[in-house]
Amino acid sequence: MAGLLLLLAAALSACTNPQTTFSPKSDTAQSIQTLYLLVIVMASIVMVGVFGVLGFALFRFRDRPGRVASQTHGNTKLEIIWTLLPVAILVIIGAPALIAVAGSAKAPDEDALHINVVGHQWWFEVQYPGMGPEDPNNPGERLPLITANEVHLPIGRQIYVTLESVDVIHSFWIPQLIGKTDMIPGTVNELQTFTPQEVGAFYGQCAEFCGTAHAQMRFRAVVESLGDFNEWAEALQTAPADPASELAAAGQTLFLAKGCVACHTIYGMPGAAGKLGPDLTLLGDRRTIGAGIVDNTDENLQQWIRDLQQMKPGTLHMPSFGTLPVENPQHMSDAEIRAVSAFLRGMTLE
Numbered sequence: 647m648a649g650l651l652l653l654l655a656a657a658l659s660a661c662t663n664p665q666t667t668f669s670p671k672s673d674t675a676q677s678i679q680t681l682y683l684l685v686i687v688m689a690s691i692v693m694v695g696v697f698g699v700l701g702f703a704l705f706r707f708r709d710r711p712g713r714v715a716s717q718t719h720g721n722t723k724l725e726i727i728w729t730l731l732p733v734a735i736l737v738i739i740g741a742p743a744l745i746a747v748a749g750s751a752k753a754p755d756e757d758a759l760h761i762n763v764v765g766h767q768w769w770f771e772v773q774y775p776g777m778g779p780e781d782p783n784n785p786g787e788r789l790p791l792i793t794a795n796e797v798h799l800p801i802g803r804q805i806y807v808t809l810e811s812v813d814v815i816h817s818f819w820i821p822q823l824i825g826k827t828d829m830i831p832g833t834v835n836e837l838q839t840f841t842p843q844e845v846g847a848f849y850g851q852c853a854e855f856c857g858t859a860h861a862q863m864r865f866r867a868v869v870e871s872l873g874d875f876n877e878w879a880e881a882l883q884t885a886p887a888d889p890a891s892e893l894a895a896a897g898q899t900l901f902l903a904k905g906c907v908a909c910h911t912i913y914g915m916p917g918a919a920g921k922l923g924p925d926l927t928l929l930g931d932r933r934t935i936g937a938g939i940v941d942n943t944d945e946n947l948q949q950w951i952r953d954l955q956q957m958k959p960g961t962l963h964m965p966s967f968g969t970l971p972v973e974n975p976q977h978m979s980d981a982e983i984r985a986v987s988a989f990l991r992g993m994t995l996e
């Protein structure tokens with residue numbers, strides 16, 4: 647009984663898992679799912695068949711008083727059947743699997759949207775080559791459009807992702823959209839192409855152990871209409887409006903004064919061009935902070951700035967500003983943290 651309850655609990659614990667692969671939302675994820683179900687069905691047939699015959703033999707030929715087991719040697723018909731049957735099963739599973747594997751190596755369509763994702767300990771840098779502002783050093787050429795921890799994807803368009811890493815091996819995975827592929831330093835990997843088929847925000851996760859905060863290295867894939875996607879891409883390369891409140895304006899000043907700009911870029915804000923940490927342009931529109939780990943709310947962002955080591959132990963480079971000694975010039979009071987949070991979350995599309 648206890649065993650059954652434990653099994654039930656294990657099964658139910660999977661019910662609300664947002665990282666399920668069982669509800670595919672792209673053409674490629676769907677084909678993986680179809681293959682998976684085929685294998686499960688075939689494996690189930692084999693299991694029922696083998697255990698059925700075994701059970702039957704155990705019962706039918708059990709030891710009974712006065713009976714002597716008949717002695718046989720060899721059965722050609724049986725030998726042929728149990729050779730051909732597994733061959734047939736393997737062909738049924740193998741043929742579609744080989745076709746799917748061959749398809750996974752197909753070159754992307756010409757009009758596929760190219761995205762380059764770079765792994766960092768422990769967050770994702772997202773680049774859209776050729777979609778950003780004009781390159782001042784190279785007139786006529788466009789820089790990549792850059793964001794972090796949120797991959798925007800237009801629905802119905804084929805997506806072609808290349809993967810890199812600046813430090814250790816990470817792995818890029820959006821369970822409902824596409825299988826995982828490693829991000830390896832010094833090399834460029836290609837993710838199998840896929841076409842998103844449903845609007846929504848889907849969970850992504852680093853799937854290769856990469857250090858202390860590996861489990862907290864997440865992101866969101868945001869699938870949206872082409873109109874919304876274009877609007878977002880346009881807003882990312884438009885200089886931000888002046889802060890809407892006094893508090894946010896004070897936050898902008900602090901963002902410079904406390905050295906945040908040494909690591910973070912905000913497009914269009916003079917002096918804010920740091921590259922060590924995630925780009926924060928339009929942060930107010932992101933669904934999460936801390937690389938996909940908590941909702942983007944005032945409370946969470948303030949807590950992040952105050953003491954991020956408590957929210958995401960092991961985070962590199964960024965100080966917990968609220969816990970620094972008061973005499974440290976980078977220390978921030980609660981009031982200052984509120985201001986910086988108001989400034990960052992005030993940067994939105996509208």
Ligand code: CUA
Nearest residue numbers: 816852854856
């Ligand atoms: Cu990056 Cu695990």
